[in-house]
Amino acid sequence: MMSYKCLIVDDNEIERDAIEMFLRKINRLEIKAICSNGIEAAGVLMSEHIDIVFSDIDMPELSGIGLLKSIKNAPVFIFITSFSEYAAEGFNLDALDFIVKPASFERLLKASNKAIEYLDLKKSAENNTEATAAKPNGADYFYIKETKGFTRLNYDDVIYIESMGDFSKIYTADNKHIILVNLKNIERQLPSFFVRVHKQYIINLNQIVTVGSTEIQLNHNNIVPVSVLTKPDLMEKITNKTISRHSK
Structure with missing residues (x-):
């Protein structure tokens, strides 16, 4: 299987060396260049084909976010930083993952595998083997078109949906389905018992087991993060379903 070319960007030499050491252990990744600042990295991206960028954010002169903003048709970006407050902005720019x-x-292995899966899907889509989704009006189910044909899924069986850039991954109790529809477009077509809890996740309210301060446990031992921005809407929907001492 093909390898993907990577660029490491970090102004801290110790961090750069650690990331390089880890990435060299991961199959299908080829380290093409290692840069100590964003300006140097921008030069590499202009002259070389890079598939995945592993970048720090807080760097002098040109930050990791500034680097991503400066690139047209940017490769996959995975941010690695000490400052978790940058996560929302990074995801808004369609970074694939964010590591603290x-x-x-x-x-790093989890993020790398996610990037490899996304790039494999993108290549597959270019060869017209993509999966798409179709929803019959008013039905309690929908269809997804995969390479093997059409698959029917019941909304109630969907535990959560994860964004993978242009693609989305639908999780059920016994399977995972990847379709060439981004999370924003899926969200517009879902019933009201689905709610966005994170830039990258939509969950089925009926699949919730517990809600914690930063994550949600769903049925079948699935755990997804919940963001500060989306949690108020989630809690409002949960409150509306909560049994009260006083009936209205």
Whole structure:
């Protein structure tokens, strides 16, 4: 299977070396260049084909976010930073993932596999083997078109949906389905018991087990993050379903 070319950008030498060491252990990743600042990285991106950028955010002269904003048709970006407050802006710019330092091998592996899966899907879509979705009006189910044909899914069986850039991954109890529809377009077509809880996640309210301060546990041991911005809307919907001491 093909490898994907990577660029590492970080102004901290120790962090750069650690990221390089971890990424060299991951199959299908080829480190094409390592840069110590955003300006140097911008030069590499102008002259080389890069598939995935692993970038720090807080760097002098040109930040990681500034680097992403400066690129037309940017490659996949995975941000690695000590400052979690940058996460919302990073996701708004369609960064694929956001890792808080210190980055462990397990966390980098998870982000890398997500990027590889996304790039594989994108390549597959270019070869006309993409999956799409279709919703019969008023029905309690919908269809997705996969390479093997059409698959019917019941809304009630969907646990959550994860964004993968131009694609979305639909999780049920016994399977995962990837379709060439972005999360924003899916959200417009879902019933009211689905709610956006994060830039990258939509959940089925009927699949919630518990809601914590920063994450939600769903049925079948699934856990997704909940953002500060979306939590008030989530809690309002939950409150509307809560049994009260006093009936209205």
